[in-house]
Amino acid sequence: MTVIIKMMNETLNENTYREIEAYTLSQMAKLENSNHNDEHVVRVKNNALKILTLLGIEGQVDKNLLKAICLLHDFTYTVKKPGMYTYIFEGQIEKRIVQPVLTKFEISDETKKIIISAVSQHAHSFPFRKLNKRHNIYAKVLQDADTLDFFDCLRIKNYMERNNRSIIGKIKNKIGGRMIVYGLQNLGSFLNYPVLAKSFFADSSMKCIS
Secondary structure (H helix, E strand, O other): OHHHHHHHHOOOOHHHHHHHHHHHHHHHOOOOOHHHOHHHHHHHHHHHHHHHHHHOOHHHOOHHHHHHHHHHOOHHHHOOOOOHHHHHOHHHHHHHHHHHHHOOOOOOHHHHHHHHHHHOOOOOOOOOOOOOOOOOHHHHHHHHHHHHHOOOHHHHHHHHHHHOOOHHHHHHHHHHHHHHHHHHHOHHHHOOOOOHHHHOOOOHHHOOOO
16 A cells, blocks of 8 residues: 555656657657557557546556656657567667666656656567556556557558568568467456456447458
8 A cells, every 4th residue: 555655756847748748759750660659659548547437547657757757658769669579578778778868857766666667577478478567657557558558440551551562571461460369359358457348448449351
């Protein structure tokens, strides 16, 4: 209980959030990979806010802090190109890259710890089921918001269209399509809050592949 109360007292004022938002989006907008660009992090931010509403836990987090965490979670890709090494060690790389970025803003040390902890542990929920169930609410909501974006219609369509330009890409699409179907059918297994599997995609039109 003490930990929860302490986290709820950690806040990010509106001006600082706006500074982080402007800086992060300006950097992420330069990325060509639609899986890790400004549009992706904005979708993750919106997913996180929707999760708070669906779970009825808006009062348990500081929304500015959560939004900042979502916008920063893939900052790795402003420095590193997507690839096997980056994918495997994304958490460690993200931690190393985000730490100096946070010095640009007026943020308390405790708030910095919450941000770094969340962004460095967001990866590998799908398909590896490496979840943050024992971590704080920021880490759990971020991870689920990011996982749910994996099944976003726009992201799926962009991925498929990009890969359809080559034979190897078309093979990737077949494999990716099967993974998406598998993920949707077992979505609760890849979420810290399994109940979201039933409520988040209430509109079936959001499931591009089913």
